[in-house]
Amino acid sequence: DRGARMASQKHTWLLWLLCYCCNVIGEIQVPSVFRVVTIESNIEHLINEAALEVDLRKSRVNAENRQRQQDGNMPNLHDYSPHNMMYSFLRRSEDAVIEGAFGKAAEIALLATSKVETRLNMPATSPDILPHFKKHMLPYCPKRHIMCNPHEKYRTADGTCNNLQNPVWGAAITPQPRFLPPIYGDPQNLGIVPRINSVTGEPLPSPRMISNAVHKTGVNHPRSRKYTVALTHFGQFIDHDVISTPILIDEGFDQMVCCDGDQPVNRPECFPFFTPPGEFKHSCMEFIRSEAAPTEGCGPGPRHQMNQRTSYLDLSQVYGNNQNAMRFLRTMHGGELKEGPTGLLPDAPSGSSLDCIDDGQDCFYAGDHRHSDAPTLNVIHVLFLREHNRIARNFQKINPHWDDEKIFQEAKKLLTAVYQHIIYDEYLPAILGEKFTSQLGIRSKPKGYNNVYDPKVDASTRNVFAAAVFRMGHTQIESFVGFLTEDYTQGGRTPIENEFFNTRLIRSKNVYGVDGIARWMVTMFQGDADGLITHSVRDHLFQTEPGNGFDLPALNMQRARDHGIPSYNRWREFCGLRPALHFGTGPMGLVDHDLESAKGLGKVYRHPDDIDIFPGGISEKPLPGSLLGPTFQCLFSLQFLNYKVGDR
Numbered sequence: 001d002r003g004a005r006m007a008s009q010k011h012t013w014l015l016w017l018l019c020y021c022c023n024v025i026g027e028i029q030v031p032s033v034f035r036v037v038t039i040e041s042n043i044e045h046l047i048n049e050a051a052l053e054v055d056l057r058k059s060r061v062n063a064e065n066r067q068r069q070q071d072g073n074m075p076n077l078h079d080y081s082p083h084n085m086m087y088s089f090l091r092r093s094e095d096a097v098i099e100g101a102f103g104k105a106a107e108i109a110l111l112a113t114s115k116v117e118t119r120l121n122m123p124a125t126s127p128d129i130l131p132h133f134k135k136h137m138l139p140y141c142p143k144r145h146i147m148c149n150p151h152e153k154y155r156t157a158d159g160t161c162n163n164l165q166n167p168v169w170g171a172a173i174t175p176q177p178r179f180l181p182p183i184y185g186d187p188q189n190l191g192i193v194p195r196i197n198s199v200t201g202e203p204l205p206s207p208r209m210i211s212n213a214v215h216k217t218g219v220n221h222p223r224s225r226k227y228t229v230a231l232t233h234f235g236q237f238i239d240h241d242v243i244s245t246p247i248l249i250d251e252g253f254d255q256m257v258c259c260d261g262d263q264p265v266n267r268p269e270c271f272p273f274f275t276p277p278g279e280f281k282h283s284c285m286e287f288i289r290s291e292a293a294p295t296e297g298c299g300p301g302p303r304h305q306m307n308q309r310t311s312y313l314d315l316s317q318v319y320g321n322n323q324n325a326m327r328f329l330r331t332m333h334g335g336e337l338k339e340g341p342t343g344l345l346p347d348a349p350s351g352s353s354l355d356c357i358d359d360g361q362d363c364f365y366a367g368d369h370r371h372s373d374a375p376t377l378n379v380i381h382v383l384f385l386r387e388h389n390r391i392a393r394n395f396q397k398i399n400p401h402w403d404d405e406k407i408f409q410e411a412k413k414l415l416t417a418v419y420q421h422i423i424y425d426e427y428l429p430a431i432l433g434e435k436f437t438s439q440l441g442i443r444s445k446p447k448g449y450n451n452v453y454d455p456k457v458d459a460s461t462r463n464v465f466a467a468a469v470f471r472m473g474h475t476q477i478e479s480f481v482g483f484l485t486e487d488y489t490q491g492g493r494t495p496i497e498n499e500f501f502n503t504r505l506i507r508s509k510n511v512y513g514v515d516g517i518a519r520w521m522v523t524m525f526q527g528d529a530d531g532l533i534t535h536s537v538r539d540h541l542f543q544t545e546p547g548n549g550f551d552l553p554a555l556n557m558q559r560a561r562d563h564g565i566p567s568y569n570r571w572r573e574f575c576g577l578r579p580a581l582h583f584g585t586g587p588m589g590l591v592d593h594d595l596e597s598a599k600g601l602g603k604v605y606r607h608p609d610d611i612d613i614f615p616g617g618i619s620e621k622p623l624p625g626s627l628l629g630p631t632f633q634c635l636f637s638l639q640f641l642n643y644k645v646g647d648r
Contacts, residue, residue: 113190206273
């Protein structure tokens with residue numbers, strides 16, 4: 001029976017057999033010996049086999065790319081192109097060697113998991129396999145040497161040791177944990193193939209088709225009557241503090257190409273999708289899969305994606321994610337951070353940055369590489385840079401006996417507290433509603449501090465939050481950037497699609513500039529929370545010439561599928577809400593959608609269980625006083641609760 005067979009497999013796969021096979025060639029007798037092969041030796045062999053396959057594939061691709069480079073067929077990293085801007089946004093931003101080592105370990109563990117489960121016909125997480133798997137993955141698993149000081153007064157740069165019982169929780173370059181297990185497209189559900197199929201067995205609809213049906217708006221995007229553009233980009237600023245998911249890179253080169261004109265390139269790192277003919281220059285939209293990250297100890301299991309930032313609300317987008325980055329941003333005098341001319345972000349070393357377009361302008365440098373994604377985001381970066389230095393200069397006067405390190409750490413600590421106070425007392429009440437935020441019990445106290453820390457709570461940014469929920473701000477993006485003069489007179493405006501990774505408006509002295517754009521941001525109402533997304537990012541994201549841009553909501557959907565994020569209905573159930581059984585808005589249907597949104601979803605999806613979390617959640621009707629519908633309200637509030645309760 002099966003139990004006896006498994007017991008037999010556990011102790012031995014082949015008995016010692018000694019036989020002599022008669023070789024008919026001449027009269028030579030050739031001994032053939034079969035030796036014992038235990039489960040452990042099988043696992044060791046399969047892991048080594050997986051590692052060899054990963055090495056061989058990387059070597060082959062590296063050789064092919066070197067040849068292409070010699071032939072002049074590799075893309076120019078500094079071209080002003082949508083592909084390069086997308087790479088700048090999604091690239092490895094920390095130590096590329098370290099990130100590459102963790103990514104490679106994840107690839108080996110994933111392939112080894114597949115081999116073990118296929119050949120041994122047993123779950124790789126079973127008690128008979130797991131300890132042997134981890135043991136033989138050790139040679140391929142990067143080591144973290146973490147020494148925690150429980151009496152340390154200040155945060156570490158990389159987020160380690162915040163939780164003394166689990167020092168890597170919330171740290172940079174760790175996997176994004178999940179609220180729900182992933183749903184991928186391969187038979188083993190490991191993430192070798194993204195989520196690609198409907199529950200009917202047919203392919204899921206193209207993300208662009210869904211974007212057209214659900215998120216399309218006219219040139220004049222409906223605006224909020226209460227909240228300004230400043231709320232939108234402060235949210236983006238928070239996002240860049242707690243999440244950055246790098247994409248896979250080509251061996252021997254950084255970028256890879258996933259579309260050859262209208263045709264997709266067939267390689268496992270690619271996940272492009274088709275767009276209707278005539279909407280873009282090419283009907284194949286580029287998409288590269290996210291970098292994988294191994295679990296602690298490089299154990300078996302499905303694909304998890306990497307977070308290269310700390311998950312804590314620690315202003316890592318200002319101060320950097322590791323000690324080297326932090327030191328580079330400091331003057332090392334008086335506790336101050338480096339400033340550029342007129343109090344802007346400091347200039348990056350000449351020729352060393354990919355974080356702005358290459359048209360002769362200098363790029364900036366900050367704690368996060370996405371600082372110039374939009375001028376409005378850069379404004380928030382500058383405000384926090386200036387505030388740190390203002391606090392540091394005051395400390396210099398008040399405490400002249402403090403050295404540089406003391407002033408820097410105390411200024412950083414104070415500004416981080418101010419930042420957290422803004423988030424929990426001003427930002428969250430705007431997003432979730434005043435009443436709900438108070439009921440949740442996460443507001444900052446008017447005096448003193450909250451003592452709600454629980455070491456059993458992992459504050460790490462969850463995968464669904466990063467890949468879908470916190471992208472809710474995309475509905476609020478304005479179609480242009482403006483500025484106001486010192487007397488708050490309208491000075492002018494320019495389309496946002498012309499300003500991605502462009503520093504010209506920030507550096508402008510006579511018009512725009514940080515102060516002029518800031519005045520506009522606090523007076524201009526943001527896009528309404530309605531599921532509709534401006535054409536500037538839905539049709540023209542990173543566009544450099546007509547028709548060569550990206551569709552932002554479509555990319556959001558494809559990213560969630562790449563990450564194996566379960567469908568909208570599964571998240572409804574997770575939040576204690578009823579799943580939709582049909583596309584109507586009546587009982588048992590899409591009860592939290594208006595008729596227009598429900599009609600759009602029903603137009604493109606074959607079954608309610610297919611609905612992707614981003615379009616399904618973002619198109620819900622907002623709850624009273626909130627900018628979010630019930631599903632995103634649940635997930636958004638749970639993540640920010642974890643950020644607070646899980647941060648020592």
